[in-house]
Amino acid sequence: MEKNDAHTEHSNGYTIYVIIWLSLLVLTGLTVAVAGIDIGELTIPAALLIASVKAYLVLTIFMHLRNESRTFTVFLYVAAFFLLISFILLFTDYSFQ
Numbered sequence: 001m002e003k004n005d006a007h008t009e010h011s012n013g014y015t016i017y018v019i020i021w022l023s024l025l026v027l028t029g030l031t032v033a034v035a036g037i038d039i040g041e042l043t044i045p046a047a048l049l050i051a052s053v054k055a056y057l058v059l060t061i062f063m064h065l066r067n068e069s070r071t072f073t074v075f076l077y078v079a080a081f082f083l084l085i086s087f088i089l090l091f092t093d094y095s096f097q
Contacts, residue, residue, distance in 0.1 A: 020061045027054050048087075 027050050034046045060066045065076065 012074050016061065017022055024057060044091075 031047055031050050034043060034050065037043075038045065059076075065073070
């Protein structure tokens with residue numbers, strides 16, 4: 001059986017997973033707090049910012065995207081770019097109604 005070095009296992013250890021999990025719990029609580037507090041027009045951008053931080057943590061740590069190849073990372077950035085364009089178009093349409 002051949003040894004494939006292209007897909008070596010990258011393990012972070014349990015400590016980093018627990019720290020990220022606890023930070024995700026704190027950020028979820030912060031999201032609930034932001035939704036409950038009336039801060040006007042900053043509610044939606046604050047919730048989106050918190051959700052973006054949470055998504056970044058999940059993608060880089062739990063899904064191990066930090067250790068992926070450059071090609072996969074470029075495709076991920078292209079997808080995120082088009083998602084950002086969709087959000088901009090959505091909120092532009094929403095703000096003029």
